[in-house]
Amino acid sequence: xxxxxxxxxxxxxxxxxxxxxxxxxxxxxxxxxxxxxxxxxxxxxxxxxxxxxxxxxxxxxxxxxxxxxxxxxxxxxxxxxxxxxxxxxxxxxxxxxxxxxxxxxxxxxxxxxxxxxxxxxxxxxxxxxxxxxxxxxxxxxxxxxxxxxxxxxxxxxxxxxxxxxxxxxxxxxxxxxxxxxxxxxxxxxxxxxxxxxxxxxxxxxxxxxxxxxxxxxxxxxxxxxxxxxxxxxxxxxxxxxxxxxxxxxxxxxxxxxxxxxxxxxxxxxxxxxxxxxxxxxxxxxxxxxxxxxxxxxxxxxxxxxxxxxxxxxxxx
Numbered sequence: 001x002x003x004x005x006x007x008x009x010x011x012x013x014x015x016x017x018x019x020x021x022x023x024x025x026x027x028x029x030x031x032x033x034x035x036x037x038x039x040x041x042x043x044x045x046x047x048x049x050x051x052x053x054x055x056x057x058x059x060x061x062x063x064x065x066x067x068x069x070x071x072x073x074x075x076x077x078x079x080x081x082x083x084x085x086x087x088x089x090x091x092x093x094x095x096x097x098x099x100x101x102x103x104x105x106x107x108x109x110x111x112x113x114x115x116x117x118x119x120x121x122x123x124x125x126x127x128x129x130x131x132x133x134x135x136x137x138x139x140x141x142x143x144x145x146x147x148x149x150x151x152x153x154x155x156x157x158x159x160x161x162x163x164x165x166x167x168x169x170x171x172x173x174x175x176x177x178x179x180x181x182x183x184x185x186x187x188x189x190x191x192x193x194x195x196x197x198x199x200x201x202x203x204x205x206x207x208x209x210x211x212x213x214x215x216x217x218x219x220x221x222x223x224x225x226x227x228x229x230x231x232x233x234x235x236x237x238x239x240x241x242x243x244x245x246x247x248x249x250x251x252x253x254x255x256x257x258x259x260x261x262x263x264x265x266x267x268x269x270x271x272x273x274x275x276x277x278x279x280x281x282x283x284x285x286x287x288x289x290x291x292x293x294x295x296x297x298x299x300x301x302x303x304x305x306x307x308x309x310x311x312x313x314x315x316x
Contacts, residue, residue, distance in 0.1 A: 021117070060112045153205055
């Protein structure tokens with residue numbers, strides 16, 4: 001079964017250049033995920049079309065999730081995916097025992113799309129490609145245990161570190177990202193420079209860049225997002241040097257990719273890492289590791305804009 005309205009960017013609006021859910025502060029994973037889970041469970045239970053439809057209709061009254069914790073704190077987002085799954089199981093069981101959902105739960109006047117997307121709802125998008133376009137092959141893998149908007153900055157910092165950048169030599173860092181990304185990993189700047197906990201650090205552009213420059217191994221790991229790591233004086237000192245700004249080139253490719261440009265000023269000169277193409281929103285292939293990139297003359301190093309993870313991202 002193909003569910004276009006439950007793709008990796010639910011409610012994406014070309015004019016907004018963002019998800020309508022995100023613009024409204026709603027976490028689509030826990031909202032759309034509840035409906036998707038209900039359909040999946042009902043199918044596994046062997047329910048007929050009416051039962052599956054009722055399961056979706058019931059779950060639409062259950063899914064919920066706000067994104068404010070991304071900005072100002074709170075660990076509630078950790079339960080959003082589990083909550084969606086729980087709602088899906090409960091909705092399917094209720095449908096199996098006779099509870100029914102409204103047949104127009106998606107497109108109705110007081111239905112799912114109107115409630116969550118308002119006048120930007122497009123019911124035709126729900127059935128576009130139904131049965132022919134499959135979303136699972138385009139799922140994006142996250143190589144680092146932090147917010148996906150921070151991954152390109154982490155990649156860039158890791159490359160600079162591999163090329164010999166010493167954190168002690170850094171005097172300033174500029175992280176350029178798409179404008180919509182700033183709200184998640186850069187605002188409010190004071191909170192992002194000093195995350196309240198390891199969980200909050202995962203949504204901080206400054207902290208994730210600092211962790212990548214100071215860390216060990218192949219990249220950042222769960223050990224970089226403990227409460228103790230988030231209080232590490234060296235990481236906080238380096239994060240305080242990071243200034244997050246909009247980069248127009250990054251904004252132009254968002255949301256089909258989540259790129260970043262990282263500029264690091266040192267006592268001896270400037271090292272530049274980017275433009276980074278970042279992880280596409282909807283790759284056709286799983287992510288692969290790129291090579292070390294191209295090295296240009298001393299004090300200035302660049303990686304060409306190609307070589308993206310999953311280069312065949314399909315525009316929505």
